[in-house]
Amino acid sequence: MDNAISGQRLNWKRETMTQAANTLQFYNTETKRKEPFTSIEPGHVRMYTCGPTVYDFAHIGNYRAYVFEDVLRRYLHYRGYRVTQVMNLTDVEDKIIRRAQEKGITIFEHTVPFIEAFFEDLDTLNIEQAEHYPRATDYIPQMLEIIRTLREKDYTYERDGSIYYRIAKFQSYGRLSGIRPDEVKSGARIDSDEYEKDDARDFVLWKGRKENEHFWESEFGPGRPGWHIECSAMSKEFLGDHFDIHTGGEDNIFPHHENEIAQSEAASGVKFVNYWLHCRHLLVDGEKMAKSKGNFFTLRDLIQRGHHPSAIRYFLVASHYRSPLNLSEEALKASHAAWTRIMDFHTRIVEIIQRKVDAPRVEALDAEWKKFVTQFETHMDDDLDTPRALASLFDFIKESNKILDANPIAQSQAKQLLDTLKRVDTVIGVIKEEEALLDEEIEQLIQLRQDARKQKKFALADKIRDELANQGIILEDTRDGVRWKRR
Ligand code: AMP
Ligand code: ZN
Secondary structure, eight states: OOHHHHHHHHHHHHHTOOOOSSOOEEEETTTTEEEEOOOSBTTEEEEEEOOOBTTSOOBHHHHHHHHHHHHHHHHHHHTTOEEEEEEOBBOSSHHHHHHHHHHTSOHHHHHHHHHHHHHHHHHHTTOOOOSBOOBGGGOHHHHHHHHHHHHHTTOEEEETTEEEEOGGGSTTTTTTTOOOGGGSOTTOEEOOSOOOTTOOOEEEEEEEOOTTSOOBOOTTOSEEEOHHHHHHHHHHHHHOSSEEEEEEEGGGIIIIIHHHHHHHHHHHSSOOEEEEEEEOOEEETTEEOOGGGTOOOBHHHHHHTTOOHHHHHHHHHHSOTTSOEEOOHHHHHHHHHHHHHHHHHHHHHHHHHHHTOOOOOOHHHHHHHHHHHHHHHHHHHBTOOHHHHHHHHHHHHHHHHHHHHHOOOOHHHHHHHHHHHHHHHHHHOOOOGGGGOOHHHHHHHHHHHHHHHHTTOHHHHHHHHHHHHHTTEEEEEETTEEEEEEO
């Protein structure tokens, strides 16, 4: 949808926020307990989310992480926070270089199509846009700046044209993952971007140039950055030295995030991140879904098999982010059924509003929705407990349906129900609004189109007409103005 339209609808959504009464708390990987959340800057959350390595299509396991981060972001909005989210794109890395070399093309030629596919997938899964998507290759000077500072503070050493981080010098190395720095073999180094869990070693900050590899000139000699320094540089650039939340999948805890802490704190001298949140892996037959294991599905694979994007999103949202989740055909079917129940309820309320039948308020229904909102917020406040929050949504739908079977309700009440549902869906993100546009929304869009035409923004006007046509709304320009009807 055009930005002007989606922007307008987004503002409308935000206005319906309330301030929940409970304390919002998150499980912090670093302290290994749930902690009440307070932002460094009142009302504003700054968060960094490790993004994709764009050497191939992201798999649905990656999207478990991105959907979890999306729910986190959306719930922070729901609670009234402004959020500045950064998601990096790792566009230089061992695998990317290997693949580009195999194809005889540059790393940029190799990554661009996968970056485009990634943004398409985010849209398909109704993942809200982060504020910044920096690409690693655009921040090489910032990475070099941190390496320079680390060298001045004697955290680095050089071997064979590469610069390494001396982890034994960083006092609290291991505090995130629990891996003890005294397990490090003195001088044992690691060059690869990928290495095994528990293998604590001095890691590479700047890799000396190898033949046929893309490289940058630097004061440390020609070369390219290691993976970990990318995130330290891009988080600093957009969020500063100290920010609120850093997230990723559980495989990011060690070595990636442990190394980010070591680099960033040694360079800045201040605490890097207040809350570390990690989601458990998406599994297939009990094993981590991963490209290297060959047991992966892309989002496109699942859609091709006939799964609806909203049902896939529901599947990812409905489990708690810290529980393992197993992908199976049955689980996706169950998710489809659950999502359909939400959509049916939504349609039922929309139809009540469209029929414009009015009746006295039903008090029992007021009590149900108040109870539901309290429960929903209580569960979401408790470390984003989506399974319980959704269970209370289904209780609410069941009880409301019983009441609606027995009584006509007041229009004001129906609108309140719809508002509640939409407000909850600003977090869950599975209701396909477009599939059931309300009369007043249609009229708003028509007005927007008229305004666009007056301002001679014909492309925008046409876009709005096409968008409405996609929703089954036909426009007729008559002498008395625009008339519309449903197809
Ligand atoms: P990568 O492209 O491998 O750097 O991964 C991007 C993000 O997806 C990181 O936050 C990973 O931790 C996360 N991730 C990778 N595999 C899975 C999985 N099977 N389940 C959940 N998250 C994953
Ligand atoms: Zn990262």
